[in-house]
Amino acid sequence: MTDYAALASDIRRWGEELGFQKIGITGIDLTPDEAHLLDWLDAGHHGEMDYMARHGARRSRPAELQPGTVRVISARLDYAPPGLREAWNVIGDGERGYVSRYALGRDYHKVLRGRLQKLADRIAGVTGPFGHRVFTDSAPVLEKALARNAGLGWIGKHTLLLDRDAGSWFFLGEIYTDLPLPTDAPASAYCGTCSRCIDVCPTQAIVAPYRLDARRCISYLTIELRGAIPEDLRPLIGNRIFGCDDCQLVCPWNKFAQVTTVADFAPRSGLDSARLVDLFAWSEAEFLARTEGMAIRRTGYEGWSRNIAVALGNAPTRDDVVRALRSRADDPSALVREHVAWALARHASAHG
Structure with missing residues (x-):
């Protein structure tokens, strides 16, 4: 018989050995988040991301995406590059292009997937073959809600996950599993009355606390949108040529963010200030x-x-x-x- 409490403790330790900053475990009930998701889709806030509507409730029902799933292992990997404080200088220089800091290095999907698979292999070394699937922003997964439930942080007013000790400069990845591991307590929220992220958004895409209209979001406009960028929004984009970090740059909790130790996330091709x-x-x-x-x-x-x-x-x-x-x-x-x-x-x- 597997000692699942001991295994959960081992999983956290193995995750740390693989370079993850935090590992949490949660169940699969996302009922409140499903209601929020369906309301967001009904409002059309997903823009032309048709796959969001196509997947619908599968995103909030892990066992439908991966049959047999009863737990989700959620992992955090920090990516803040050196010189993060210089980001505003680039944004303020109209002759340089601003690239969202997460995209300056190697594609995070590849980095996280490899590490999560190694973690899954370590688990299988103890349990034998087990039902699981690894995700890194690669399938219909409500990763922020799962990470919140797993105790990795709370969803801020800008809709990103926040941790009191690390801010928001991190990636998330998941392992859906059929192992009945003990779960962690959900994280509490600490945004309080702060609205800096809402106030700073260049296109006012955060239409209400915890509500993002992707159709106005610079990350959507410069990455997901395939056609013409609406003319009224073009002047507001400034020099942001791939994504936008303003809501993270003003967040008080990011004063606790740690510079990444992952060499793969180091800026490439001079894109941090080209x-x-x-x-x-x-x-x-x-x-x-x-x-x-x-x-x-x-x-x-x-x-x-x-x-x-x-x-x-x-x-x-x-x-x-x-x-x-x-x-x-x-x-x-x-x-x-x-x-x-x-x-x-x-x-x-x-x-x-």
């Missing part, structure tokens, strides 16, 4: 070469170019900026051409 005109000059082959193994690939070259065109439209009117935009005025992509034309019109009106 010049927009240099990035816009990349060919598709160069984009693919410089972003190999990175989450930035998700936009594709066309989306990447579209985003930079918007940022250049918001940049100070300078000869090199206008030259860069004109160099791609006849881009093969109609999507890119339209955003370049918008950007050039912005600079033409600035010259007046």
